[in-house]
Amino acid sequence: MNDTDSSLDIPDQKPCAFCDYLSGARPFTILCRNNLIAVLVTREQRGIGHLLVLPVRHYPTLLESEPDERHAMMDTLAWAAAAIDAAFERPGIAVWQNNGTAAHQAIPHLHFHIAGTLPGGGTDFDDVPELSVEQTDQIAAQILAAAPISSELGFTTG
Numbered sequence: 001m002n003d004t005d006s007s008l009d010i011p012d013q014k015p016c017a018f019c020d021y022l023s024g025a026r027p028f029t030i031l032c033r034n035n036l037i038a039v040l041v042t043r044e045q046r047g048i049g050h051l052l053v054l055p056v057r058h059y060p061t062l063l064e065s066e067p068d069e070r071h072a073m074m075d076t077l078a079w080a081a082a083a084i085d086a087a088f089e090r091p092g093i094a095v096w097q098n099n100g101t102a103a104h105q106a107i108p109h110l111h112f113h114i115a116g117t118l119p120g121g122g123t124d125f126d127d128v129p130e131l132s133v134e135q136t137d138q139i140a141a142q143i144l145a146a147a148p149i150s151s152e153l154g155f156t157t158g
């Protein structure tokens with residue numbers, strides 16, 4: 001049983017961690033948001049300036065996304081890439097997105113990962129230390145100092 005009409009195996013997590021972060025029920029660093037999309041700073045940094053781009057509306061995978069959300073997510077990913085570039089000046093920026101537990105999706109709320117590459121290249125898919133929210137707040141401050149919030153995308157901080 002899953003929350004979708006697709007064949008995908010959706011991770012079983014209730015309540016949804018991302019919905020809790022967006023509602024403020026649990027603390028997390030929200031870099032910016034608009035009515036459709038939010039940009040979070042993940043506590044599991046697998047690259048340098050590792051962000052999550054997700055719809056505010058809860059649904060599990062790319063298959064349930066609506067066109068306006070898809071367009072806003074791609075616009076936001078492009079802004080996030082430019083912001084990571086401005087803040088961290090990495091030689092590579094990776095974007096990835098997983099649908100279904102077989103693809104290693106862990107939270108049943110669509111999200112894209114975007115991260116600057118590590119020294120030596122690539123991103124780290126092994127165990128990484130879990131940063132505190134104070135530490136991810138510092139990453140957000142570093143990004144916002146280098147890259148202004150996109151007024152074109154209607155973002156506000158927090």
Ligand SMILES: [Zn+2]
Pocket residue numbers: 016017018019020057058059108109
């Ligand atoms: Zn959710």
